[in-house]
Structure formats: C-alpha cells, structure tokens
Amino acid sequence: MEKTPGLSTDVTSPLAAIVLAGGASRRMGRDKATLPYAGLDGEITMVEHIVATLKTRCSPVFVIAAPGQALPQLDAEILRDEVRGVGPLLATARGLHAAAAAGLDLAFVCAVDMPYLSVELIDDLVGPALRLHAEVVLPWDGRDHYLAGVYRTSLAARADELVAAGERSMRALIGTTDTQRVVMPEQRSLTNVNTPADLF
Template identity: 50%
Template structure:
C-alpha cells in the first residue's frame, strides 16, 4: 500500500477525555506556546490528516473548557460509552472516522506535545494490507495511543467494550497488531504532572 494512498484515507483522532488528576488542571487546556495543548496536537495531526476528531465526553474538562470557546478546529466526538475508559473512547473515535470515509486513523493522546508529523509518517509506513493496527514501541513498552488503526476494527472494539474489556493492549491482542520502534522517542513523551511540564520547558 503506497504512502500516498494511506494518507489520502487517513483521519486523525485525539483522545482528550481524561480527568487530568495528576496534573491538577485540565491538560487539554494547558497553555503550550500560546495555545491550548489540545490545539497544538490537533494542529500537528492536521498537517497529515484531512479530518481530525477529538474524543471527549461532554462531562470531561476538555469539552467543557474548550468546545466552542478557544478550542481547536476539529470534529468533536462525544458519544463514547460512559465509564469504558480509553478503549471505549477509541472505539467511538474510530467509528466516527470510518463513518466519515477514512480507512485509517492516526490516534494519539492530548498530552503528547512533542509529537511531530514524522511520527505519523513512520507509523503509516508500517501499515500493510494484512495489518489492523500499527503502534509505536520503545525499549520498555508499547504505546497504543501513538498508532495508526484501521477504522474497520471499530466493531470489534465495541464488542470487547460490551463484554467488559477495558485494556487497550488486551484489545490489541485480538487484532493483527504490528509494532514499530520509532526514530525519536521524544515524540512519545507524555505530560502527566506539573513537573513534566517544567522539565520539558527548561
């Protein structure tokens, strides 16, 4: 599958429904170079993806603080099943992207301010006709929220959620998943607490 054909059918999904407990305030609204962190992520993802979806329940801090008031120009997906965690949010995002005509979707979290378009390119390059999911990997762990997913896996994920599954990695064991060691591990950096923000800005 060529890179051009992959990108022409590629959507972006940004997961923004977390409660940001360790940060103490909403990570999606955190100022990053003069814009909300979520806006920074959506901007980068939008350089490779024609459509960008932000998954956040209407009760989430991200939705309440940013939707319609300084938030990024993206399509908000708010119909995730309550209390199903990131897996339920991912299923909702993939369903929305698939309904919009995308065959593939780059998925990331809202707390990854160092991602670059090169990360998307490297993951897309790992897609083959037999692959359902391509996720980033480093020396110690997988990163399911830095990956390219076929939107066709959405029904399977919804089935798993309905059966009580909540683990992203557990769900990925049920589909054809390929792991890619990306060239710059800084792309995978998560901002979870105030000290993380200070460290990255020093």
C-alpha cells in the same frame, strides 16, 4: 506479533486522526486538554496545539471529549463520551466509527498530552499499515504506545464488542488484532506530559 522496522509511505495516504482528550488527568491534577502551551504565535491550549499538528497530516480530525468538558474552539469535530471515566477503549471506538463514516480506512489515535508529536512519527507508522495490511501499527521503544498508533477503522465493531464485555483498556483490543510494532529509540515525539514540568 512481529517487531517491524519503519517503512516509508506516500505522505498523501488518507488518514484520519482521533485525539482522546477526555481523561481524568489525575497525575496532572487538572484537565490536560486545556493546559497552557507556548506555541509559536503565543500561548494556546494543549488540545489546540495537538489539533494544529495533526491537521498538517490528517483529515478529518476528531477530538473525543468528556461530557460537559470545556474546550476552546477547534478546527476539528468534537465528539463527546456519554459518561466519564470509562477508559480509552470506548473513546477510541467512537472515533473509529466516525472516521469510518467519513470514508477513511486508517486513523491515527493519540492522547491529547503529546505536545512533541511529529508528522514524521505518524508517517513511520502509516507505511507498515499500508504495506503489511496490519490492523494496528504501534511504536515500540521498550513498551507499546497504544495511544500513538495507526488503527484500521474497521476495528470499531470489535472495540464495541470488547466494551460491551466490560473491557476498558486498549490492551484488550490489541490482544485481538494483527498488530505490528515499529521499533524506535526513545524519543521526545512519544512523550506524554504528566506534570507541568514535563513541558520544559
């Protein structure tokens, strides 16, 4: 798997978004999706903020939630896992199926706890996906960011097979794909919020 510098692309390239919002959030001690976030127009929830950011670049946006998880009204399609605590791979597969059914070849997959996510970061990843026909493009800043990457929606069936075999982690899927890494410096856009203090 080659580390590849970022490549520009046409910002109008069709792209779905999949937000994984149903995690247990043990380190935070509460649901991250409904964590209060100080937006430009007042306090909103983290999931509302993430969806609003993604809507400026991606369509459609799918939010994968846990069974019974309370969410605010969102400008996105909410899909629910059938059971809790089964890891991100199953949720990603569900989102990839939905994005493929909507006619999209590519989807940006991210966690709900990325309040500083930028459209520029997303487009830095779409370029290699289009130019190199990679199945997955991940940011790499000394580690892989599995939940901040561009994925081919055709990977949905492969993810299903891995889940059926007992796999739960994104690493299992990445190990079966043509994955390109875009080398980036450590940056705020890739920050995952694990405590309320991380928001300041």
